[in-house]
Amino acid sequence: MGLRRLLTAAAAALVLAASGSCTEAVGRPASITDAERLRIGVKTDQPGLALRADDGTFAGFDVDVAHYIADELGVERAEVDFTGVSPQEREQVLVRGEVDLVLATYSITPLRKTVVAFGGPYYVAHQDILLRAGDTSVAGPADLEGKVLCQGADSDSADRIIGERGIAAESVERPTYGDCIDLLAAGEVDAVSTDDLVLAGYLDTAPSSFNLVNAAFTNEKYGVGIARQDVAGCEAVNRAITRMYQDGTAAWLLRKWFGDSGLDINTSVPQFEGCV
Amino acid sequence: MKGSTEAPEIADRLATRAADRARPRTRLPAWVGRPGTRGWVWLLSVLCLGLTGVLFAVTGSAIAQTRDGLDVIGRDEGPKVVATADLYFALSDMDAQMANVLLMGSDHSLGDGRDAALVRYEQRRSDATDALLHAAQLAEGDATDEENVRAVIEDMSRYENLVAQARLLSDEAGLPAGSQPEEVVRLYRRAGELMRRDLLPKAYNLTLDSGATVRSTYQENSSAASVRMALVAGAATALLAALLALQYFLRTRFRRRYNIPLAAATAGVLVLGLGAIGMLEQQAVLLRTAKADGLDSVLALSRARAISTGMNADQSRWLMDPGRADIYEQNFLEDAQMVLFLVPDDDGVPGDLEEYTAEVAEAVPDHTAYPGRLLGLLGQEIHAGGVEGREQAQRRALRDYSAYLHADQRMRGRAEEEGAGAAIDARMAGEESVADHFDRYERSLVQLTALHTNTFETAVADARAGLRGWDAILPGACLGFAALVVLGVRPRLAEYR
Structure with missing residues (x-):
């Protein structure tokens, strides 16, 4: 009967309208706040910051900071994959989505900010x-x-x-x-x-x-590079860095990697760049 | 008697079947099982009434949620976030005023004078305390943020301690402008470093974090808004379909061309549904304006003002502490580039203060003719559109900023050629002084900020006005629809009595 069909059609329209607004593209989560695995780009040849050993593991300040941030984001240590990135490819790997975060002595500059977003800085080098x-x-x-x-x-x-x-x-x-x-x-x-x-x-x-010499004469803000659209992820990185300084981990890591160099280390949280 | 052995079973079966048939009959009206014409009328009428109830509930809750979202951004969080943004400025200006006080030494009448600087210092301190109170309220329940607020309070008292000692020693020494005793410079250097390395970053991060709170509230609200609109649309469509079905049924079965009350109800639902969706859409647009064109810009410009104040303090430090002049000049340039970063079309980003000042002059008086890009806190606020007078205010802010940078170059030039005394004069005294140009630049920034504050407040007020009336319209209209449905089907049902 026509009437029943009409009612069925109306009901179907209602269901469609409700489900259409909830559908999202399937694939990697839109924000690293929902990620269960993290791929993090680091340097491979920088002693103290990120150095790749012969067995393929990475060690250094950047690597430890990356682990801390991953942990704060709820990603287990075993689920963090490090990839070596060269200075020239840092923007591309983020834009193409090949890595989720970049911690690779990556100075925040207004020009780079037009391409990627930055959490942090997690340290201001000079x-x-x-x-x-x-x-x-x-x-x-x-x-x-x-x-x-x-x-x-x-x-x-x-x-x-x-x-x-x-x-x-x-x-x-x-x-x-x-x-x-x-x-x-x-x-x-x-x-x-x-x-x-x-x-x-x-x-x-x-x-x-x-x-x-200890003659600091510029400020190099080491940021955590992240895809520009992931504002929530960038804010989560900032909260993680805030906690890293509050609970003393940052001071401990800085001393662990650079304590013997005679460098004047600043253990106070840096001024963040902002995510938008 | 052959079949007598089976008889009890058959009887049982027949009895069960009879009972099965009888059971629904005793519970529900007959038309539910196999509805006849009368049953269909009942069924469709009840459906229409039920869907009217659904439309009422869905639209009512959409309005309530929209109002909640509006209150959070327009009344609760938004204004508080703006207040925390003042924290950075207040601290930065406290430091700038103290640098001026110490720079003047015993020359109390330089520029606006030492007393004026001290009054302003006290004013800023009380502003900072107020802003901290707002920040504490926003931070409530979040351990990380609470810890951050606590750290700012502690650092603030350490800072005040250091500058109090420096002031005392400076007063005792009684030396003229620009010739402070070593100990005063050393104490102020420590205070300034505490301000720059500890206090200001934490304060800045606090304002960023409260900005993030507003952003996530807005985000949640705007994605919920599309769901709400879809629900209202769905409920209205369903009710429309039911009403049309009822109309169609009555027409075919009773051979009446139109049922006037039902037609009126259908038209009413169409108008209400479209009106509600239009209103929700309008609310989303207004909230977006309030946030993107109002709050976000107010926050960015407040940060620009706060950082500019830090530049102003770095000029005083540059004069007071020649031993570290290089660092203060570098800080000045870096802060300047946070406020306005220029990307010339040849990508040769200016590397020193002199080049930077010259490049900024290129973007004045007409930034649209500048052959590169404007970035940075102020730079990104320079764009076309918005309320009347905004572009003019943007031009003025850029022009005054450029004039301030030129005054800065003059001051540095005089320091080199004529010594510290002449430079302090260029910094503090007269109409073309750095202080005077800074005041003008700051005023234009404040004016531009006020335009965005106004956009924010207007959008929130418009949104609130748009919601007004719906509390009465919605229940009235839904009751009306129900009445019309009853009015439309009652005579037809009466035909079956």
């Missing part, structure tokens, strides 16, 4: 200067006049001293900062200038060979 042990001729960037500096490829640390500050130093470029440290040890360059945590990490590999 550009600093590393010398050979026994060299006391440099107390700040101004004293680098006439010296030979080494900078890694894709870095502008020496250019910032020479170009922006107008200090007449000479600059040598090598593929990585590890190579620069070798040159410094061999006496072929006078100083290496980059983020203090990076320098402290190298210093720790050969404490008697080098000397950290």
